[in-house]
Amino acid sequence: MLDERFAFMSMTEQGRMIRAGDLSPVKLVELYLERIELYNAKLNSYITVAAESALARARRAEEEIAAGEYLGPLHGIPVAVKDQMQIQGMRVTGGSKVYANHVGSRDATVVARLRAAGAVLMGTLNTHEFHMGPTVNFPYGTPRNPWNLERNPGGSSSGSATALAAGLVSAALGGDTGGSIRGPATACGVVGFKPTWSRVSRDGVFPLAWTLDCVGPMARTVEDAATVLEVIAGRDPRDPTTSSRPVPNYSQQVHDTSLEGLRVAVVKEMYSDDITGPHALAAVTRAIEFFEAQGALVSEVSLPLMRETRFVSPGLTKPEAASYHRRNLLERYMDFDYNTRVSSMVGTILPAGLASLAQRARVVIGKQVLDALENVDVLIGAGSAGGAVPIVDRPPIKTKAEALEKIYGIGKAAGQYTRAFSLAGTPAMTVPAGFDDENLPVSLHIAGRLFDESTVLRVGHAFQSATDWHGRRPPIA
Amino acid sequence: MSTIPDSSSTDLDLEQVRFLLKQQGYVIPEEELVEVTASLNALIEGLSNMEQYGDLQNEPWPVLVGYAGGDDA
Numbered sequence: 001m002l003d004e005r006f007a008f009m010s011m012t013e014q015g016r017m018i019r020a021g022d023l024s025p026v027k028l029v030e031l032y033l034e035r036i037e038l039y040n041a042k043l044n045s046y047i048t049v050a051a052e053s054a055l056a057r058a059r060r061a062e063e064e065i066a067a068g069e070y071l072g073p074l075h076g077i078p079v080a081v082k083d084q085m086q087i088q089g090m091r092v093t094g095g096s097k098v099y100a101n102h103v104g105s106r107d108a109t110v111v112a113r114l115r116a117a118g119a120v121l122m123g124t125l126n127t128h129e130f131h132m133g134p135t136v137n138f139p140y141g142t143p144r145n146p147w148n149l150e151r152n153p154g155g156s157s158s159g160s161a162t163a164l165a166a167g168l169v170s171a172a173l174g175g176d177t178g179g180s181i182r183g184p185a186t187a188c189g190v191v192g193f194k195p196t197w198s199r200v201s202r203d204g205v206f207p208l209a210w211t212l213d214c215v216g217p218m219a220r221t222v223e224d225a226a227t228v229l230e231v232i233a234g235r236d237p238r239d240p241t242t243s244s245r246p247v248p249n250y251s252q253q254v255h256d257t258s259l260e261g262l263r264v265a266v267v268k269e270m271y272s273d274d275i276t277g278p279h280a281l282a283a284v285t286r287a288i289e290f291f292e293a294q295g296a297l298v299s300e301v302s303l304p305l306m307r308e309t310r311f312v313s314p315g316l317t318k319p320e321a322a323s324y325h326r327r328n329l330l331e332r333y334m335d336f337d338y339n340t341r342v343s344s345m346v347g348t349i350l351p352a353g354l355a356s357l358a359q360r361a362r363v364v365i366g367k368q369v370l371d372a373l374e375n376v377d378v379l380i381g382a383g384s385a386g387g388a389v390p391i392v393d394r395p396p397i398k399t400k401a402e403a404l405e406k407i408y409g410i411g412k413a414a415g416q417y418t419r420a421f422s423l424a425g426t427p428a429m430t431v432p433a434g435f436d437d438e439n440l441p442v443s444l445h446i447a448g449r450l451f452d453e454s455t456v457l458r459v460g461h462a463f464q465s466a467t468d469w470h471g472r473r474p475p476i477a
Numbered sequence: 478m479s480t481i482p483d484s485s486s487t488d489l490d491l492e493q494v495r496f497l498l499k500q501q502g503y504v505i506p507e508e509e510l511v512e513v514t515a516s517l518n519a520l521i522e523g524l525s526n527m528e529q530y531g532d533l534q535n536e537p538w539p540v541l542v543g544y545a546g547g548d549d550a
Contacts, residue, residue: 305530311523358527403520
């Protein structure tokens with residue numbers, strides 16, 4: 001059996017060793033399977049583990065590479081996807097009892113692209129039901145944070161983040177509608193990347209809200225995320241909303257780490273002590289110092305309506321989700337999780353005038369983000385208020401005041417830091433940037449212009465190259 | 478009839494929400510109806526307050542920024 005350090009190695013480094021014949025894909029898959037066996041019962045990272053097919057694909061990859069048929073940096077690399085993306089012949093549930101017996105009839109485009117790149121599919125990763133969150137009763141086990149099992153790993157791409165943090169896979173895919181990649185990545189100390197809306201195909205992906213959903217890479221390093229993004233991005237005839245813009249060579253561009261003259265703006269609302277805790281603020285302060293030392297020009301900008309996303313985002317997502325699930329809700333209401341049921345009912349009867357107003361408000365908030373990016377290259381701020389919050393039971397909400405505080409409150413929800421960029425459609429990423437006093441990760445959020453994933457990635461990689469936050473391992477692993 | 482304790486005159490009450498859901502084909506458990514009512518009233522209030530930002534009279538974006546047929550946004 002391989003030494004466990006291989007489980008935490010970056011995907012890029014694993015790929016180099018596999019190509020050179022210094023690391024066996026079969027041994028790597030075996031290592032991850034052993035670790036999944038050890039830790040999955042505690043973490044609930046995976047919903048389905050495809051041990052047999054993963055080993056078979058790894059054996060084939062080993063033979064192909066030995067025969068000189070190398071497919072690229074994902075060849076022989078163990079990957080897993082959020083249980084949201086269809087996989088031919090594999091159970092895909094959307095994290096719901098409603099699809100407990102659903103088996104994919106074909107691969108989602110992103111899955112097909114991973115396979116074509118030679119990746120080894122390890123299985124599907126746990127998620128909040130239909131990617132809404134917060135799920136009250138997880139049918140496939142409550143996801144737990146490897147940094148502290150009593151803490152919430154964030155959602156909805158919970159399993160993707162926990163599997164990476166605990167060394168149960170090399171790279172993963174998540175889905176992000178308002179922060180569902182970036183939130184769990186922050187809580188678990190890994191990298192989460194949301195591309196520009198339309199950059200990556202959503203074909204074969206259970207939707208939450210069509211006008212906001214994005215699929216993106218999650219990884220232990222920015223370099224890994226860039227490599228995965230390059231594989232999955234680009235026009236897809238099966239998804240007419242995908243952009244036909246050429247896909248840049250992210251995996252090469254990420255190495256341009258010169259920040260001289262880069263224009264960085266700190267978003268006031270993401271660097272303000274009224275909701276952001278001291279450790280998250282300190283992480284941003286360190287990042288600012290780093291960028292300035294590298295010759296970047298750092299300024300401050302305000303997104304005045306950023307906090308109103310707590311209403312605008314659900315004003316869009318709840319009706320869209322309710323519409324998508326209507327047939328199943330009518331026929332199998334009680335098979336849905338409590339939170340999904342309540343959220344869907346709100347979306348069903350939200351007055352149309354207000355749903356339309358939410359669409360207009362989206363434009364105003366999105367324009368604030370895009371205007372802020374007119375004169376700078378990236379916007380930065382905290383990725384959350386602080387370290388992961390405790391896993392707690394959620395009692396039913398009985399009053400509007402309670403709902404305003406607990407569902408739509410500014411509070412500590414990571415969504416406060418992420419949703420504005422989903423509404424704007426811009427690329428955005430969180431990278432590990434420190435720890436709080438309970439040894440829980442905090443992150444730096446970096447957002448860029450529409451379709452300028454490259455700048456976001458290279459800024460993140462430059463930051464990561466100068467820090468070691470991403471190299472630490474959680475106690476469980 | 479049950480009421481929501483902090484409901485104001487503009488809030489929907491349980492019976493109104495029950496009726497709206499029934500119109501859409503849903504009959505849901507009572508405790509869920511309470512939370513749906515609370516959450517709906519909160520969301521209506523939050524979104525209604527957005528109208529104070531006067532420049533919402535814009536057309537909703539064509540959110541499909543990379544829509545097929547074009548090579549850019």
